[in-house]
Amino acid sequence: MRAAVLREYGEELAIRDLPEPEPGPDDAVVRVDACGVCRSDWHAWKGHGEWADDLVPRGQVLGHEPAGEVVAVGDAVDRFTPGDRVVVPFSLGDGTCPHCRRGHGNVCADGNALGFEPDAPGAFAERVAVPRADYNLVERPAWLPARDAAALGCRYMTAYHALLERAGISGGDRVAVHGCGGVGLSAVQIAAAVGARVVAVDVDDDALSRAADLGASETVLAGGGETTDPEETASVPERIRSLTDGGVDVSVDALGIAETCRNSVRSVRPRGTHVQVGLTTEAERGEVSLPTDWMTRWEVSFLGARGMPPTNYDDLFALVEATGIDPGSLVTRELSLSEVSDRLAAMDDYDVRGVEVVTEF
Secondary structure, eight states, X not given: OEEEEOOSTTSOOEEEEOXXXXXXXXXXXXXXXXXXXXXXXXXXXXXXXXXXXXXXXXXXXOOOOEEEEEEEEOTTOXXXXXXXXXXXXXXXXXXXXXXXXXXXXXXXXXXXXXXXXXXXXXXXXXXXXXXXXXXXXXXXXXXXXXXXXXXXXXXXXXXXXXXXXXXXXXXXXXXXXXXXXXXXXXHHHHHHHTTOEEEEEESOHHHHHHHHHTTOSEEEETTOXXXXXXXXXXXXXXXXXXXXXXXXXXXXXXXXXXXXXXXXXXXXXXXXXXXXXXXXXTTTTTOOOOOHHHHHHTTOEEEEOOSOOXXXXXXXXXXXXXXXXXXXXXXXXXXXXXXXXXXXXXGGGTOOOSXXXXXXX
């Protein structure tokens, strides 16, 4: 099978012919019909994560947002058979630990991250193996095509988990989203769908225009250049507090650089909540200084959010179906496997809009 392999950090991925995976007793093999290209893939490709013992090794098949069809299962798999349409979450739990049993498989200590670890080769490939399939595989509804399901992968389901399951937003809440890439735009669409009032922040006018189309009621252009307008020279948190009468209920850093993290924390109202979704870069190396005295004074909560447990996908599907929101509308480009390296390189300069998906392998 054809697969895209990390040879050297920051260098073109190697397109190689690899043996097709065979399922173990508890595993399934999925034909990949679509797989998103995510900023987490960029972090892996750049060689980030050593500071968190999370460096992706050379030789890894990348890709962690697949959707497709089951082609083989192990003898012990009960829930799936060849021909089933599925989504593969990137957070692969062991299904038996206390976290998995309580519905938090995304933080399973003995789990794997699809596409980031040698024990879980990724889905920039024609086939992908899924360990402990009965726990980790998710049946894909008939109304959800593979391309759109790939758009639901890491970014969309992470945004859902961050906003609804971690922060618990509801109708009427004020929400700020810092960074309008794939996960940020997903957060905008989801928050607006449940009736929140969304302020979107980005350095790019086109990204903000997409955010407005997806439901943001206000947009803030960060780092907008020289201006004499006092409103434009105010800091991002000041502008958000002005727009929201004192700050938002929930603010999301969907990028992961120090500036967006601190801006997000400073954007919340007293007793508000910041949610960290974006991973840091080489500049931060996993550490961002925060106004902890201010956070203590105003009882600001700081939450982390990573992926989503596979057991919660039905709730996400129900929201999409009930509200009529369209995750596929985030897809701006379909790619071939050989184009992935160029699109990862484009992320160096944030030159990617929305969600891009590999559909040709």
